[in-house]
Amino acid sequence: MRLYRRLLVFLRPHAGRFAGNIAANVVGAALDVIAFSLLIPFLNVLFHTGIGIPQDKGWVTTLLNWLLGALLDERRPMQSLEGVIVIIVGMVALKNVFLWLGGQFGASLQERITRDLRDAVFRHMQRLSLGWFSRNKTGQVMARILTDTEQAKAILAEVATKSVQNFTQVLATIVLLVGLSPRLALISLVIAPLITLTIYPILRRLRTGHRKLRNDYGEITSVLQEVISGIRLVKSFGGEPYEDQRFTSASGSYTKGMVRITRIALLAGPLTEVLGTTVAVLVLWFGAKQVFATPAQIDPGTLISFMILVMRLLPPLKQLSQAPTTAQQSLAAAERLFEVLDEPTEAQKDKGTRDIVGLSSTIAFEDVGFSYGTDAPVLTGITFSATKGDVVAIVGSSGAGKSTLVDLIPRFIEPTAGRITIDGADTRDIKLSALRAVTGIVSQDTVLFNDTVRANIAYGAAQRFSQAQVEAAARSANAHEFIAQLPQGYDTVLGERGTRLSGGQRQRIAIARALLVDPPLLILDEATSALDTENERLVQEAIERLLAGRTVFVIAHRLSTVTHASQILVLDRGRIVERGRHAELLAANGPYARLHALQNGQRP
Numbered sequence: 390m391r392l393y394r395r396l397l398v399f400l401r402p403h404a405g406r407f408a409g410n411i412a413a414n415v416v417g418a419a420l421d422v423i424a425f426s427l428l429i430p431f432l433n434v435l436f437h438t439g440i441g442i443p444q445d446k447g448w449v450t451t452l453l454n455w456l457l458g459a460l461l462d463e464r465r466p467m468q469s470l471e472g473v474i475v476i477i478v479g480m481v482a483l484k485n486v487f488l489w490l491g492g493q494f495g496a497s498l499q500e501r502i503t504r505d506l507r508d509a510v511f512r513h514m515q516r517l518s519l520g521w522f523s524r525n526k527t528g529q530v531m532a533r534i535l536t537d538t539e540q541a542k543a544i545l546a547e548v549a550t551k552s553v554q555n556f557t558q559v560l561a562t563i564v565l566l567v568g569l570s571p572r573l574a575l576i577s578l579v580i581a582p583l584i585t586l587t588i589y590p591i592l593r594r595l596r597t598g599h600r601k602l603r604n605d606y607g608e609i610t611s612v613l614q615e616v617i618s619g620i621r622l623v624k625s626f627g628g629e630p631y632e633d634q635r636f637t638s639a640s641g642s643y644t645k646g647m648v649r650i651t652r653i654a655l656l657a658g659p660l661t662e663v664l665g666t667t668v669a670v671l672v673l674w675f676g677a678k679q680v681f682a683t684p685a686q687i688d689p690g691t692l693i694s695f696m697i698l699v700m701r702l703l704p705p706l707k708q709l710s711q712a713p714t715t716a717q718q719s720l721a722a723a724e725r726l727f728e729v730l731d732e733p734t735e736a737q738k739d740k741g742t743r744d745i746v747g748l749s750s751t752i753a754f755e756d757v758g759f760s761y762g763t764d765a766p767v768l769t770g771i772t773f774s775a776t777k778g779d780v781v782a783i784v785g786s787s788g789a790g791k792s793t794l795v796d797l798i799p800r801f802i803e804p805t806a807g808r809i810t811i812d813g814a815d816t817r818d819i820k821l822s823a824l825r826a827v828t829g830i831v832s833q834d835t836v837l838f839n840d841t842v843r844a845n846i847a848y849g850a851a852q853r854f855s856q857a858q859v860e861a862a863a864r865s866a867n868a869h870e871f872i873a874q875l876p877q878g879y880d881t882v883l884g885e886r887g888t889r890l891s892g893g894q895r896q897r898i899a900i901a902r903a904l905l906v907d908p909p910l911l912i913l914d915e916a917t918s919a920l921d922t923e924n925e926r927l928v929q930e931a932i933e934r935l936l937a938g939r940t941v942f943v944i945a946h947r948l949s950t951v952t953h954a955s956q957i958l959v960l961d962r963g964r965i966v967e968r969g970r971h972a973e974l975l976a977a978n979g980p981y982a983r984l985h986a987l988q989n990g991q992r993p
């Protein structure tokens with residue numbers, strides 16, 4: 390129920406279309422039963438009860454009189470009936486115009502709601518913390534945004550739109566049934582509670598089944614995403630059979646779940662049909678008794694129309710009884726969507742109120758500790774401070790916690806112990822947006838978006854920077870030269886489907902990006918660890934220009950940046966085990982000296 394109410398929020402902006410859909414369907418259903426009631430005069434002719442309109446049928450009589458009174462003439466039955474045929478055809482055509490209109494409203498309603506859901510989930514997802522992204526697999530996240538929104542739409546397609554149509558149809562038919570014979574109508578209406586009672590237990594099992602199914606589908610997407618993005622690894626290690634097995638297993642589990650659910654869901658239709666037919670036959674039996682009674686309590690024409698009406702009630706009833714089945718599937722998907730939407734965004738969790746524009750004196754770590762989830766702490770007792778303009782180098786073996794340490798600065802993650810201050814203010818008291826605006830990051834894996842060179846350099850702020858500014862940044866980053874040689878210069882499209890760049894070129898684009906934004910605090914996380922020697926000189930030069938006038942945290946080993954750093958922190962298993970300047974640390978002949986020797990020894 391709560392889920393329905395939350396989905397209704399997405400319906401609200403489109404209330405007009407929804408109303409249009411209902412109105413068109415109501416008119417359509419009314420026209421449908423009216424067209425049907427026009428058959429009664431025909432039946433009366435067949436059963437030799439005259440062509441007249443039955444006189445004792447309440448509003449049905451009134452309606453028929455109004456529509457056909459002038460047309461029917463006992464003395465010329467065939468001509469009369471020809472007139473009726475024209476009216477019937479007209480009515481049916483009109484009914485279909487309305488049903489088509491209703492369909493139009495319904496279709497645009499569904500698609501717009503799906504779009505709104507998709508957009509809302511995407512917007513929200515982007516703003517969730519890094520922690521959320523490392524807890525959730527990419528494939529699962531993609532499945533939520535792409536397929537779960539499609540599935541959630543079905544609830545509106547089936548339940549809101551089709552059910553409105555079916556329900557009005559059923560309602561209009563019942564009104565006519567009661568008009569024709571209240572007693573028979575009463576008998577035939579026992580069908581409704583019977584159907585509800587049989588269907589209900591089925592529904593409860595479907596919901597859980599569908600939820601598991603959505604998850605299985607996410608697993609398929611996950612394997613797919615991992616294989617596509619890691620295809621080189623798969624190929625080089627001959628991992629194809631392993632991936633085949635992972636994929637078939639996920640795919641098989643999905644199929645199994647689907648078959649199980651379908652088996653349950655398929656019960657709804659036959660059950661309805663058997664129950665419905667039983668009721669129809671009951672009506673026939675009871676009606677026949679009334680026809681044979683003396684005096685006859687019902688005329689054969691009415692009984693036949695009644696029977697046909699009851700049979701016509703079955704398809705919409707069947708669809709109505711299946712609607713909750715479809716709804717379970719949608720609700721399972723909606724649940725997964727709302728799970729994302731319920732996760733508070735970084736901005737919602739942010740308690741910071743201070744604004745900062747840069748660093749004026751010091752940034753300090755005070756006894757900072759951090760652990761991912763419940764695992765052992767990754768960082769313990771980190772204490773150091775840096776003055777404006779300092780270059781702090783962080784070295785240590787892989788897994789020592791270097792990246793984790795720098796991720797704390799822009800609050801990608803927050804300390805679980807101690808605090809980090811910028812000019813004396815706890816970073817948690819600083820607005821997240823302000824904090825992110827003063828920190829720039831260049832890391833090992835440069836992400837290039839499928840866009841032009843210019844848009845990639847001025848990422849997310851193409852309007853804010855002029856071509857001259859972009860070009861100046863590119864020149865400082867030693868990137869202008871190779872960009873100028875690209876087929877369309879700064880308009881060349883990069884990224885997965887665009888021009889490929891070498892590792893060093895990508896790095897220089899990333900440096901240009903940082904130079905353009907000009908952040909007072911800069912983090913370089915192994916920005917140059919995967920370069921060849923030729924590129925290294927160009928990148929090194931670019932980096933030196935980038936460092937000038939900034940407070941920098943640099944994670945690197947082979948750089949002269951480290952050698953010249955104002956402070957080197959040696960990290961081992963989350964603790965600072967040594968600190969000082971390059972020459973001091975070499976002289977001390979401790980962990981830094983050993984790391985240095987190791988790295989120099991490994992150099993080609």
Ligand SMILES: Nc1ncnc2c1ncn2[C@@H]1O[C@H](COP(=O)(O)OP(=O)(O)O)[C@@H](O)[C@H]1O
Nearest residue numbers: 523761767785786787788789790791792793794
């Ligand atoms: N998102 C994460 N969730 C759980 N553990 C993590 C996560 N990121 C890193 N770790 C763990 O934290 C430790 C430090 O990682 P990291 O800071 O990346 O090291 P470094 O950058 O020095 O190589 C490693 O043991 C790593 O497995």
Ligand SMILES: [Mg+2]
Nearest residue numbers: 791792793914
């Ligand atoms: Mg790292």
